[in-house]
Amino acid sequence: xxxxxxxxxQYAGSLLLKQLVIAWLERRGVTLEDIARLVYExxxxxxxxxxxxxxxxxxxxxxxxxxxQNAVFTGIAIDELAEKGQLAEPLATMLRNDxxxxxxxxxxxxxxxxxxxxxxxxxxxxxxxVKPGIIGxxxxxxxxxxxxxxxxxxxxIAAAAxxxxxxxxxDGLLK
Amino acid sequence: xxxxxxxxxQYAGSLLLKQLVIAWLERRGVTLEDIARLVYExxxxxxxxxxxxxxxxxxxxxxxxxxxQNAVFTGIAIDELAEKGQLAEPLATMLRNDxxxxxxxxxxxxxxxxxxxxxxxxxxxxxxxVKPGIIGxxxxxxxxxxxxxxxxxxxxIAAAAxxxxxxxxxDGLLK
Amino acid sequence: xxxxxxxxxQYAGSLLLKQLVIAWLERRGVTLEDIARLVYExxxxxxxxxxxxxxxxxxxxxxxxxxxQNAVFTGIAIDELAEKGQLAEPLATMLRNDxxxxxxxxxxxxxxxxxxxxxxxxxxxxxxxVKPGIIGxxxxxxxxxxxxxxxxxxxxIAAAAxxxxxxxxxDGLLK
Amino acid sequence: xxxxxxxxxQYAGSLLLKQLVIAWLERRGVTLEDIARLVYExxxxxxxxxxxxxxxxxxxxxxxxxxxQNAVFTGIAIDELAEKGQLAEPLATMLRNDxxxxxxxxxxxxxxxxxxxxxxxxxxxxxxxVKPGIIGxxxxxxxxxxxxxxxxxxxxIAAAAxxxxxxxxxDGLLK
Numbered sequence: 206x207x208x209x210x211x212x213x214x215q216y217a218g219s220l221l222l223k224q225l226v227i228a229w230l231e232r233r234g235v236t237l238e239d240i241a242r243l244v245y246e247x248x249x250x251x252x253x254x255x256x257x258x259x260x261x262x263x264x265x266x267x268x269x270x271x272x273x274q275n276a277v278f279t280g281i282a283i284d285e286l287a288e289k290g291q292l293a294e295p296l297a298t299m300l301r302n303d304x305x306x307x308x309x310x311x312x313x314x315x316x317x318x319x320x321x322x323x324x325x326x327x328x329x330x331x332x333x334x335v336k337p338g339i340i341g342x343x344x345x346x347x348x349x350x351x352x353x354x355x356x357x358x359x360x361x362i363a364a365a366a367x368x369x370x371x372x373x374x375x376d377g378l379l380k
Numbered sequence: 381x382x383x384x385x386x387x388x389x390q391y392a393g394s395l396l397l398k399q400l401v402i403a404w405l406e407r408r409g410v411t412l413e414d415i416a417r418l419v420y421e422x423x424x425x426x427x428x429x430x431x432x433x434x435x436x437x438x439x440x441x442x443x444x445x446x447x448x449q450n451a452v453f454t455g456i457a458i459d460e461l462a463e464k465g466q467l468a469e470p471l472a473t474m475l476r477n478d479x480x481x482x483x484x485x486x487x488x489x490x491x492x493x494x495x496x497x498x499x500x501x502x503x504x505x506x507x508x509x510v511k512p513g514i515i516g517x518x519x520x521x522x523x524x525x526x527x528x529x530x531x532x533x534x535x536x537i538a539a540a541a542x543x544x545x546x547x548x549x550x551d552g553l554l555k
Numbered sequence: 556x557x558x559x560x561x562x563x564x565q566y567a568g569s570l571l572l573k574q575l576v577i578a579w580l581e582r583r584g585v586t587l588e589d590i591a592r593l594v595y596e597x598x599x600x601x602x603x604x605x606x607x608x609x610x611x612x613x614x615x616x617x618x619x620x621x622x623x624q625n626a627v628f629t630g631i632a633i634d635e636l637a638e639k640g641q642l643a644e645p646l647a648t649m650l651r652n653d654x655x656x657x658x659x660x661x662x663x664x665x666x667x668x669x670x671x672x673x674x675x676x677x678x679x680x681x682x683x684x685v686k687p688g689i690i691g692x693x694x695x696x697x698x699x700x701x702x703x704x705x706x707x708x709x710x711x712i713a714a715a716a717x718x719x720x721x722x723x724x725x726d727g728l729l730k
Numbered sequence: 731x732x733x734x735x736x737x738x739x740q741y742a743g744s745l746l747l748k749q750l751v752i753a754w755l756e757r758r759g760v761t762l763e764d765i766a767r768l769v770y771e772x773x774x775x776x777x778x779x780x781x782x783x784x785x786x787x788x789x790x791x792x793x794x795x796x797x798x799q800n801a802v803f804t805g806i807a808i809d810e811l812a813e814k815g816q817l818a819e820p821l822a823t824m825l826r827n828d829x830x831x832x833x834x835x836x837x838x839x840x841x842x843x844x845x846x847x848x849x850x851x852x853x854x855x856x857x858x859x860v861k862p863g864i865i866g867x868x869x870x871x872x873x874x875x876x877x878x879x880x881x882x883x884x885x886x887i888a889a890a891a892x893x894x895x896x897x898x899x900x901d902g903l904l905k
Contacts, residue, residue: 219726225470251830271481271722272672278471279458279484291466295400296453305776306446306900308848309454312491313484315851319669322622323833326840330855372621375831376569394901426655446897447847480601481725483673490676494844497797498658501665505680547796550656551744575820621831628821629808629834641816645750646803656796659804659838666837 222274223265229281233355234346239339240264243363244370246337247328252374259379263366270320273362276313280354287351303353310354314361321368329364333357397449398440404456408530409521414514415439418538419545421512422503427549434554438541445495448537451488455529462526478528485529489536496543504539508532572624573615579631583705584696589689590614593713594720596687597678602724609729613716620670623712626663630704637701653703660704664711671718679714683707747799748790754806758880759871764864765789768888769895771862772853777899784904788891795845798887801838805879812876828878835879839886846893854889858882 227237241261249255267273286292287300299307311333318325336344336356343356373379402412416436424430442448461467462475474482486508493500511519511531518531548554577587591611599605617623636642637650649657661683668675686694686706693706723729752762766786774780792798811817812825824832836858843850861869861881868881898904 222470272483275482275484282467282471286461292457295397296457306849306897307450308447309450309488311848311851312487315848316487316673320672322670323666323836324831326836327855327858330852331859333852334856372831481674481722486673486676490673491848495847497845498661498841499656501661502680502683505677506684508677509681547656572820622833625832625834632817632821636811642807645747646807657800658797659800662837662841663834
């Protein structure tokens, strides 16, 4: 959709939507703490005295952005529909197998990273390849569950929160 | 997914997938001819002696790209699941209303445009705003159907096919 | 560059950099007021009681983002170097002629639009095609000056400021 | 620029431009062979019997794309202008220091990766972070030279050539 007339919407506020996003992620086995730990791992060598609290707060701010919320809702919905067998072929097979040539999960993830600028691309790619922490856990469950979108979404949120910290550090906004 | 080991896949070839894409688009009321007409409208003032046949052929080539196929399958699947009421809230409401702040449809569309280079962004934006031809038709059906992704996908395919023609014209590859 | 160790930098703060960005744009003949007018034109039909002051304020916030600042500095620098004949071939000719197949200007512009989410793509494409207000003025000077990047940058800033207003309107943050 | 009227251009053909791109890369210390080796490293575990010849051929095909050529010309031109002290502040300092918050190099690199679809994002990020082979060499020369754009461009070309191979392998087009 283009920037159109806002319509009546019972889910209007981005803060309310944030709570829903956190609930959806937890339903799929990912907590704020898990993502904050990825941010800490990526950024601790660049920011002196970085705390887990600052990482967690950065993840929370990222999850207040509507673009991020929409990507999470859409990606997790697709994973769950694939799991329940409600997707038509050939999509169903691609998602169940996490097909190496299916890249819509990365496309959606990049839309999250973009919001905090292109310096996050590198961290996203690295997290998506090396799969540390919760990303590896989510990925290893791919036999029982469809997590095709979830691992990319989590890597993207962590990369975005890392970029956000880097910008704030430069501006002297981290205590 | 990253560039991973290709798995056994009954839908392996991109030419076979192309036929499925065309069938999915037709099921939603969009023909190759409709999209070719958009390409003709956009490009006729730039390419001397442009024919509808060349436009149609360009649309066909675009639909052979796996990234394009995956975007079409995913976007139309979401539209149809929304239509059948199989999406959870808050996603269901956003898609049914084509919420002005939901931009995942544009994100997916851009991934199509990108394949033929950034010169297509402008044409995509223009088509998405002005909604000529089939895009307007698809859009006007939004009361009966959920076409939140479809109109952006069609604009993106037309913009990509236009960029492709512009590149080939420069290289002297259009007869 | 990846998210690396911040180095000593005399231009550290993003607020100081914003003043420089405004000065660079004015040197190329574009004022905040010009861009605010584009925002007003694009958004007035969607936001009730939209004021020019709100549009101008939104443009100012966009210009505080480092990603935006970097795109403006880089794009205008290239335009000016092309104008002074300091670019090597084949780049010099492409930029002087605003070559239809050169899309790096759009690539850089999209990185601005992305920061406020994908709902801005459509407005960017529309502004870039229709060229209202200052964009048309900048574009018409292409005989005397090289404005290959400038017109896309201005369209992108206006599209980003429009998206920002749309998000804030939904959140009830516009008075 | 949008998809506009092609103008007279002495550098018209994309094959001629490819030779220029190769010359520009070599001038900056990067050969086709160097990039092919990165592709081999990234893809050998996914494609049985992958040869260096196939990797090199894939890099060559990537360099025939105008979007790729334009990104290389623009990025290397900026690196060289920064090296010669011909860029204005604050851009000069950012580029000389490869400022961690300057992301236009990644933006340009992504426009290369995009052409072969989003499955290349992960490989790009990985190469940009781990800096194997020639990327590490280019990066280590940053005291004497400005290679702010060059390392990202090389990583992007390698990631794009890898994606291209993955797609062709699936389609049975690799012998």
